[in-house]
Amino acid sequence: MxxxxxxxxxxxxxxxxxxxxxxxxxxxxxxxxxxxxxxxxxxxxxxxxxxxxxxxxKSNPQKLVFNYTKLTFASLLLIDNPKNVLIIGLGGGTLSNVISELYPDAMIENVEIDPAVIKVARDYFAFKENDKVTSKVQDGRIFIKRAAIQQAKYDWIILDAFNGDYIPEHLLTKEFFAEVKSVLADGGVVAANTFSSSKLYEHESATYEAVFGDFINVSTEKNSNRIILAGFNKFPSPAQLAQRIEKLTPLLAPYRVDIKAVSEGMISTKDNKDWPSDTKVLTDQYSPANLLNF
Known part of the structure; x- marks a missing residue:
């Protein structure tokens, strides 16, 4: 979360x-x-x-409050009808609830390290669980390691963990992203909620590129959150993008997501690399926590 x-x-x-x-x-x-x-x-x-x-x-729980949650749905421009979704970091369970409503047949696994957060999400934020939507108390990295051993695959992996200061260090490294990649289904996408203003911006970008190759930054506000979309096979053609926007517009409207506007904030790093080529990649041995004070 x-x-x-x-x-x-x-x-x-x-x-x-x-x-x-x-x-x-x-x-x-x-x-x-x-x-x-x-x-x-x-x-x-x-x-x-x-x-x-x-x-x-409270009067309209469907209406999304944060810009970053809206940007996360740019993922649906790269994948169609996700069947298996993994969310690392629960928060109030907003993303899980929306995805479950959009895709009632999807299996959604929420992983949250803090059991108290899960209880608060249930009691105060209408977090919904059923036979297809589950929550598990576990560190996200341990969960993914075990999922890889079990050869699990996910169409949509959302990285949304936060410890109160920033993303936990062990969920920002090259080794961790390689583990995430190992459980990503062919044609799937990783959506990571991170920041445009962090001093780790360049290091995070270099690390994602080292594991996934070219990725997409999604942002509509400067010095705010960005969503990284990685691991997908290829960017849709203009015609495919237009078709997906047309299909998704009425589905996402109740959540106040303007998917056309979101699509305009998608920038591929293929021709828009905005970090130095010698930027150091984050690893389990090199993850400078002092840069988190941004």
């Missing part, structure tokens, strides 16, 4: 005072659930109350 967006009352459009409706200290972090008018948010740090990991509108 990994949603480090600076959300202020001004940006959201609410002026009432935030109210804490739940607070607990889990094994991993401080967890808060706050309400501000119609907005309910999950937060991980008492000292940085403006940083929300997940939010919903």
């Amino acid at each position: 990994f949603k480090y967006l600076l959300v202020t009352l001004l940006l959201i459009g609410f002026s009432s005072q935030a109210k804490v409706i739940h607070q607990e200290r889990s094994l991993y972090r401080n967890i808060l659930v706050e309400e501000t008018g119609d907005l309910r948010c999950l937060k991980f740090d008492e000292k940085a109350r403006k940083s929300s990991q997940s939010c919903i509108y």
